[in-house]
Amino acid sequence: MRRTRLLALSSLAMLVVAAGCGGGSSSSSSSGGPATTLDKTPVTITMWDLWSGEEGKPFNDNLKGFTKKYPWITVKQIVQPNTPNDTFDPNLVNAINGGNAPDVAMPFGPDYIGQYCSSGLWQDLTPYMQADHLSIDDFAPGAITYTNSGGKQCALPSLTDAYGLYYNTKMLQQAGIAGPPKTMDELMADAKKLTVRNPDGSIKVAGFVPLNQWEELGPGDLSNAWGAKWFDSSNKAVLGTDPGWAAALRWQKELIDWYGYDNITKFFAANTNNEFNTSNAFQKGKVAMTFDGEWRTAFIKRGAPNLQYGTAPFPADAAHPEQYGSSRVGGTIVGIPKGAKHPEQAWLLVKYLASDTNYLVNMANQVGNVPTTKAAIASPDLTLPPQFKVFLQAWVNPKSAFAPPLQPAGGGYADLLDSFEDKWQAGKIPDSQLESQLNTLDQNIDNQLTQGTAP
Amino acid sequence: MLLLLSPWIIGFVAFTMGPMVLSFYYSFTHYDLLSSPHWIGLDNYRFMFGKLTLNGQPDQGDPFFWTSVRNTLWIIVFGVPLRIFFGIATAMLLTRPKRGVNGYRTLFFMPSMAPTVGASLVFVYLFNPATGPINQFLGHIGLNQPLWFFDPTWAKPALLILGLWGIGDAIVLYLAGLLNVPRDLYEAIAIEGANAWQRFRYVTLPMLTPVIFFTLIIGIIDGFQYFDQAYVSSTTAGGGVGSPDNSLLFYSVWLYEQAFSYFHMGYASAMAWVMFVATMALTAVLLLTSRRWVHYGGGLS
Numbered sequence: 151m152r153r154t155r156l157l158a159l160s161s162l163a164m165l166v167v168a169a170g171c172g173g174g175s176s177s178s179s180s181s182g183g184p185a186t187t188l189d190k191t192p193v194t195i196t197m198w199d200l201w202s203g204e205e206g207k208p209f210n211d212n213l214k215g216f217t218k219k220y221p222w223i224t225v226k227q228i229v230q231p232n233t234p235n236d237t238f239d240p241n242l243v244n245a246i247n248g249g250n251a252p253d254v255a256m257p258f259g260p261d262y263i264g265q266y267c268s269s270g271l272w273q274d275l276t277p278y279m280q281a282d283h284l285s286i287d288d289f290a291p292g293a294i295t296y297t298n299s300g301g302k303q304c305a306l307p308s309l310t311d312a313y314g315l316y317y318n319t320k321m322l323q324q325a326g327i328a329g330p331p332k333t334m335d336e337l338m339a340d341a342k343k344l345t346v347r348n349p350d351g352s353i354k355v356a357g358f359v360p361l362n363q364w365e366e367l368g369p370g371d372l373s374n375a376w377g378a379k380w381f382d383s384s385n386k387a388v389l390g391t392d393p394g395w396a397a398a399l400r401w402q403k404e405l406i407d408w409y410g411y412d413n414i415t416k417f418f419a420a421n422t423n424n425e426f427n428t429s430n431a432f433q434k435g436k437v438a439m440t441f442d443g444e445w446r447t448a449f450i451k452r453g454a455p456n457l458q459y460g461t462a463p464f465p466a467d468a469a470h471p472e473q474y475g476s477s478r479v480g481g482t483i484v485g486i487p488k489g490a491k492h493p494e495q496a497w498l499l500v501k502y503l504a505s506d507t508n509y510l511v512n513m514a515n516q517v518g519n520v521p522t523t524k525a526a527i528a529s530p531d532l533t534l535p536p537q538f539k540v541f542l543q544a545w546v547n548p549k550s551a552f553a554p555p556l557q558p559a560g561g562g563y564a565d566l567l568d569s570f571e572d573k574w575q576a577g578k579i580p581d582s583q584l585e586s587q588l589n590t591l592d593q594n595i596d597n598q599l600t601q602g603t604a605p
Numbered sequence: 606m607l608l609l610l611s612p613w614i615i616g617f618v619a620f621t622m623g624p625m626v627l628s629f630y631y632s633f634t635h636y637d638l639l640s641s642p643h644w645i646g647l648d649n650y651r652f653m654f655g656k657l658t659l660n661g662q663p664d665q666g667d668p669f670f671w672t673s674v675r676n677t678l679w680i681i682v683f684g685v686p687l688r689i690f691f692g693i694a695t696a697m698l699l700t701r702p703k704r705g706v707n708g709y710r711t712l713f714f715m716p717s718m719a720p721t722v723g724a725s726l727v728f729v730y731l732f733n734p735a736t737g738p739i740n741q742f743l744g745h746i747g748l749n750q751p752l753w754f755f756d757p758t759w760a761k762p763a764l765l766i767l768g769l770w771g772i773g774d775a776i777v778l779y780l781a782g783l784l785n786v787p788r789d790l791y792e793a794i795a796i797e798g799a800n801a802w803q804r805f806r807y808v809t810l811p812m813l814t815p816v817i818f819f820t821l822i823i824g825i826i827d828g829f830q831y832f833d834q835a836y837v838s839s840t841t842a843g844g845g846v847g848s849p850d851n852s853l854l855f856y857s858v859w860l861y862e863q864a865f866s867y868f869h870m871g872y873a874s875a876m877a878w879v880m881f882v883a884t885m886a887l888t889a890v891l892l893l894t895s896r897r898w899v900h901y902g903g904g905l906s
């Protein structure tokens with residue numbers, strides 16, 4: 151019986167009917183909901199997510215808004231372990247293949263979304279969205295870059311991360327630097343000026359740490375300052391042919407060599423596990439400027455409330471001022487896996503988590519992530535610190551995008567770039583060979599993507 | 606009879622034979638867990654050994670396959686003999702003390718009771734080039750301070766030290782072997798006027814060869830499967846899996862990455878079969894040559 155009803159509901163005609171009432175229901179009280187089409191039989195849906203620890207409580211509190219809106223739906227949360235190396239997605243794939251798919255999946259990152267969309271392992275949400283008049287344009291332009299692959303909108307963003315430059319106001323003042331650097335040349339000069347060394351040459355305070363995998367810094371974040379592309383229109387890697395990559399890598403190497411590779415590596419080693427605890431290098435004044443995500447504002451509020459700091463967009467190359475203000479974006483996504491037992495109710499939850507203004511605003515205020523819809527960003531109820539503005543602007547910047555770009559074969563190709571960075575940073579690739587080695591890297595990336603794509 | 610064997614048979618078919626047959630089949634397919642396997646013949650093996658074509662396109666093959674093979678051979682070639690050497694040496698020392706002998710034995714065995722993951726985490730901390738006590742100590746006595754887990758040259762030696770620290774299981778085996786050597790053999794050779802070295806060379810060592818042989822084979826198999834320490838230490842040190850510069854990208858680590866990070870199940874299955882064949886071949890060679898140098902009890906004449 152339930153089966154037939156579900157089939158009927160999922161037919162397009164019914165969805166169009168639902169759409170007629172949907173607009174009214176989302177705007178105000180639950181009583182105005184589309185009672186004629188919503189199946190109000192009490193039901194329990196399962197959701198896989200990662201909200202635990204300090205973020206667990208605000209999430210659970212704000213999830214109550216959903217239960218209030220749809221009292222007949224019980225959400226059974228299955229909180230997955232948040233390990234440094236992603237186990238959420240491999241486990242989810244196994245659960246889906248084994249016929250135990252949850253109704254809703256909410257990983258903290260979109261790294262596997264290319265595979266999910268291309269394989270149909272996550273359902274295309276387009277019909278639901280059309281029915282409820284929810285458009286990807288209700289989010290920022292960058293949203294589509296990590297929720298849609300191959301034309302399938304198989305996930306929606308639910309709060310996101312955006313990145314920028316954090317700087318220690320006091321240190322800049324003491325060094326006589328008027329404001330945050332706007333170009334990469336200024337960043338280099340300021341980084342050198344702000345660095346303080348110990349008598350033995352080791353680094354006491356680093357102006358800016360340019361190492362790959364220093365906290366949030368990835369190779370694409372530097373090359374974005376030159377507007378470098380990852381792939382051409384035929385989806386071939388262009389790291390060797392887009393001059394932005396070589397320029398970014400040379401900029402990085404120059405600063406590394408100025409510190410001395412051993413010195414900066416030791417500095418990296420001393421701070422490598424402190425990113426998310428109160429010994430964080432920026433919070434402790436061990437780095438004067440750093441590339442970091444919006445959540446740092448909340449971390450500073452909790453862990454270093456007296457720190458005087460400012461935020462600014464990450465600098466851009468002087469010849470690419472159009473890049474200033476854009477950043478890598480991307481964060482938690484939510485979607486409906488294939489084989490979900492209650493897809494209709496799952497969609498209600500997905501819609502709530504992705505687009506309910508109250509939910510997004512409250513979560514942004516409490517967890518310190520960027521709210522993802524235009525409506526939430528414009529909300530007067532946001533109580534975020536002034537330093538947060540940079541990240542709201544980065545999220546809505548039309549040049550902001552998820553990186554490394556989604557591929558149907560997955561994001562594993564970025565590991566090849568990390569290996570390349572290991573060699574480059576350590577000086578194992580001579581400067582004269584940078585371009586030719588990048589061409590080889592392109593080939594390796596193309597090969598891996600071919601290997602990972604079904605023939 | 607069959608009834609008594611049935612738990613084993615069921616387990617063998619369901620958890621060993623079945624997966625092996627399946628993985629053999631997968632190794633000839635493109636299989637990404639997401640869609641059903643697709644037959645591609647030998648393409649996975651071609652990709653592995655490189656310089657051949659993939660899906661009809663010119664291809665350089667897997668850029669890190671040989672890196673992972675070299676790393677794995679490194680840890681076997683250096684790790685296994687060193688473990689045997691230090692295992693025997695420590696076990697011999699442990700036969701010496703008259704008092705508190707059990708205390709010493711427990712002390713030496715203790716490290717191997719530490720879980721590998723925990724031990725690896727602690728080692729990354731101890732060997733931290735900036736804050737770790739090892740380098741502070743090396744600095745005090747005026748020695749060179751390597752970057753250890755942050756330097757491709759020193760990352761594997763650091764893991765080697767971790768392996769030698771957790772040598773207790775081997776020590777116990779050698780200790781049992783040593784204590785099993787019949788006293789009359791020593792008495793006999795003493796009458797012949799043998800010195801300490803000759804006692805070791807002509808009695809102790811031959812009588813230990815079955816244990817050495819066992820630890821050699823287990824050591825090589827463990828070497829092929831070397832995973833936990835490398836995976837944990839490379840990711841804890843703040844780099845990616847196998848970092849720095851892929852110096853900790855061992856065969857099993859790369860296989861795991863292919864299977865569970867990239868979902869290249871077909872290719873990972875092919876890698877697993879190549880490893881299986883290599884392990885079997887090496888073990889067979891060792892078994893064949895063992896007749897020449899392994900002396901089983903009573904065989905000594």
